[in-house]
Amino acid sequence: MFLKPFASLVFYEKKVRKAVQRHAIGKLLLPALAFSLLQFGCSSNQWARQLNWKELSLANLTDSTDYPQAHAVILLDEGKVTVEGKGEIKLTIFERRKVIRILDRGGLPYANVVIPYTPGSSSIEKIEARTIHPDGRISVLKQDQIFDIFLYPQFIFYADQKAKKFTFPDVEPGDVIEYRYRMVFSNLTLYHSWKFQDFIPVLRSRFELAFPSSWNLRYKTYNYTLQPDSIKRPTGFKKVYRWQAKDVPPLIREPAMPPAAEVAAYLLFAPLGFKDWQDVANWYAGLSMKRMQPDQRLKTFTVDLLGGAQSKMAKIKKIYEWTRDHIRYVAIAIGIGSFQPHFAAEVFENRYGDCKDMVTLMCAMAKAAHLKMYPVLISTRQNGKLDTSLATPFRFNHVIAVAELADGRRIYLDPTHKGAPFGFTPWYLQNVWGLIIKEENDFELIRLPNDSTVHNRTTVRGYLKIQENGSAFGDFSFVFNGSPAARLRAILLSFNRKEQEQWLEDFLCRLDVPFTLQSFHISGLADFVDSLTIKARLRLENTADGSAHSLTITPGNLIRSELWQLFRSPQRVHPVALGFKFEKRLRLTIDYPESWEVQTLPVLQDFKSPFGRYFVTVKANNEKCLTIKATFAIQRIRIMPETYPSFRQFVSAAHQALTQPLLFRY
Numbered sequence: 001m002f003l004k005p006f007a008s009l010v011f012y013e014k015k016v017r018k019a020v021q022r023h024a025i026g027k028l029l030l031p032a033l034a035f036s037l038l039q040f041g042c043s044s045n046q047w048a049r050q051l052n053w054k055e056l057s058l059a060n061l062t063d064s065t066d067y068p069q070a071h072a073v074i075l076l077d078e079g080k081v082t083v084e085g086k087g088e089i090k091l092t093i094f095e096r097r098k099v100i101r102i103l104d105r106g107g108l109p110y111a112n113v114v115i116p117y118t119p120g121s122s123s124i125e126k127i128e129a130r131t132i133h134p135d136g137r138i139s140v141l142k143q144d145q146i147f148d149i150f151l152y153p154q155f156i157f158y159a160d161q162k163a164k165k166f167t168f169p170d171v172e173p174g175d176v177i178e179y180r181y182r183m184v185f186s187n188l189t190l191y192h193s194w195k196f197q198d199f200i201p202v203l204r205s206r207f208e209l210a211f212p213s214s215w216n217l218r219y220k221t222y223n224y225t226l227q228p229d230s231i232k233r234p235t236g237f238k239k240v241y242r243w244q245a246k247d248v249p250p251l252i253r254e255p256a257m258p259p260a261a262e263v264a265a266y267l268l269f270a271p272l273g274f275k276d277w278q279d280v281a282n283w284y285a286g287l288s289m290k291r292m293q294p295d296q297r298l299k300t301f302t303v304d305l306l307g308g309a310q311s312k313m314a315k316i317k318k319i320y321e322w323t324r325d326h327i328r329y330v331a332i333a334i335g336i337g338s339f340q341p342h343f344a345a346e347v348f349e350n351r352y353g354d355c356k357d358m359v360t361l362m363c364a365m366a367k368a369a370h371l372k373m374y375p376v377l378i379s380t381r382q383n384g385k386l387d388t389s390l391a392t393p394f395r396f397n398h399v400i401a402v403a404e405l406a407d408g409r410r411i412y413l414d415p416t417h418k419g420a421p422f423g424f425t426p427w428y429l430q431n432v433w434g435l436i437i438k439e440e441n442d443f444e445l446i447r448l449p450n451d452s453t454v455h456n457r458t459t460v461r462g463y464l465k466i467q468e469n470g471s472a473f474g475d476f477s478f479v480f481n482g483s484p485a486a487r488l489r490a491i492l493l494s495f496n497r498k499e500q501e502q503w504l505e506d507f508l509c510r511l512d513v514p515f516t517l518q519s520f521h522i523s524g525l526a527d528f529v530d531s532l533t534i535k536a537r538l539r540l541e542n543t544a545d546g547s548a549h550s551l552t553i554t555p556g557n558l559i560r561s562e563l564w565q566l567f568r569s570p571q572r573v574h575p576v577a578l579g580f581k582f583e584k585r586l587r588l589t590i591d592y593p594e595s596w597e598v599q600t601l602p603v604l605q606d607f608k609s610p611f612g613r614y615f616v617t618v619k620a621n622n623e624k625c626l627t628i629k630a631t632f633a634i635q636r637i638r639i640m641p642e643t644y645p646s647f648r649q650f651v652s653a654a655h656q657a658l659t660q661p662l663l664f665r666y
Helices: 005-020 024-042 044-049 105-111 277-292 296-305 312-326 344-350 355-368 483-493 497-510 641-658
Strands: 072-084 091-102 112-117 122-132 138-140 147-150 162-167 176-185 193-195 202-211 219-222 229-231 239-248 266-269 372-378 398-404 410-413 433-439 442-447 457-466 472-480 515-523 532-540 550-553 582-591 597-600 605-609 612-622 625-634 662-665
Touching: 044 122, 044 138, 072 105, 091 105, 105 112, 112 122, 112 176, 122 162, 193 202, 277 355, 277 372, 277 433, 277 442, 296 312, 296 344, 296 355, 312 355, 312 410, 344 355, 355 372, 355 398, 398 433, 457 532, 472 483, 483 497, 483 532, 497 515, 497 532, 605 641, 612 641, 625 641
Parallel strands: 072 202, 457 582
Antiparallel strands: 072 091, 091 176, 112 162, 122 138, 122 176, 147 162, 193 266, 202 239, 219 266, 229 239, 372 398, 372 433, 398 410, 433 442, 457 472, 472 532, 515 532, 550 662, 582 625, 597 662, 605 612, 612 625
């Protein structure tokens, strides 16, 4: 519930006065803060009646003719952070204003707004929103139409993560929507990033920071050349920096594009007082180390769990596998669900948690077993490359664990990946930066290794017997290794038998293989070996063309890739960023009736390029028996725009080679 402007002012003034009434600086700060709030409240009536735009004109707004491909245009996006850091006054005020024109119905989702905050450390003092129609009429959002919600209502652990949510009233294409709000943080902080670019055009983006002149500000801009304006103030007053960008083009969406952090224009700050990675490590150690201490119940459980495990490796394996299999993962990136993990005992009790909670529990269990295991802050491949020249925790999005053995070996463990065997490093963790935090003043910034021993391979073997009437049956095996196995295992483990059957039928359907599933068996699920194998008995119903006395089969569909569908566009703006290298292999033997003849065989293909390889061969084993072999492999996972046309040609040619038909006549 929102208080009226003056009531809100009085309430907030009382709250601040308690903190400052004994200090001289409070006598100076409080009136200024009160005036700011009063001014914000008094403008509410004008907000409902007048535009009072200084930089925009309703008569001269951008429309769909200016940006025919855009659903909406951001006319103005501005933010201002004011840091009050004298004496015991520790406040940070963030003010935001955003003006968007909706060009067509595809832009209507921008009328739905969610503003996250964390009660106790931040609050949203005021939200105002309005819809401005082309005729000048203004529809104002009512305060009772703003809802205070839990971001994760199903998880009591994260009940402190809330948001204000609202939808603009009476919005149609051609309208302008505008909203503003103030967020107050009860500590000294910086709004750690500001993005200048969106998936729609941005005409003006401005960010202003006012901070104590004694502070040393550390920041960087990415993917955009921009220097701040320094607004001169008298000696002893705050420094004010302002970054302004105009006519920023939209961020183009493309299939398999790099993370936004690698291609979008944004500004990133290091937190106050963070000079290097030791500061980051010490900060996280202060948040987490006490929470990694096992209580008596967890100690007892760990001792029982590890009973019978003789080596340290075996004990680490048991801790990892138990956490992976018994703690439900809640996918909340760090920095959203705060950086501080819950106590290990709480995670153990509730049996769920996010990445840092699961790692905290593992480290606590390792302590109970006198093992060396530590948290590692990670920026995954999906999050973008870590800039090691700017020490900030805000570029990390994940936490894993590392176990150290006496011989110096390290084992990286991600219990959130429910399909990963012990010792397996998922593709999104390979060759990325990580910050190992052992204890205060003991850390290491490392690059995780590439796992060259992992072969991301899918092998399909099959035998097909064609009947005189055109129907057929066969036995097939699909063997998945490496990342394909881990990813598929995570999916199938959550399914019951019927759901697994449905998945397999859908899988065959996506391959455009006209088989009916008769029976199947899956191995490699429960025992978590590297490979996962699906054996299936398939039946091909009578699909022969009786009038033409022919049957067409496309064997290569069993290993075809969907990459050719992703890269149909002849040109590319961003690099292609694939997850991992892979190889698919096929060996299919077909027996056909004595009275049948082969009219069309797939043409021999064998092509190698810097991007990968494909080949197709057909061999007549004896009378009325064929063996088809095919391979498709991708060996390069980052393709720059200038080499994209060649990559696209390779993928398209591979698709054509693999989808060559095999035609029988009878």
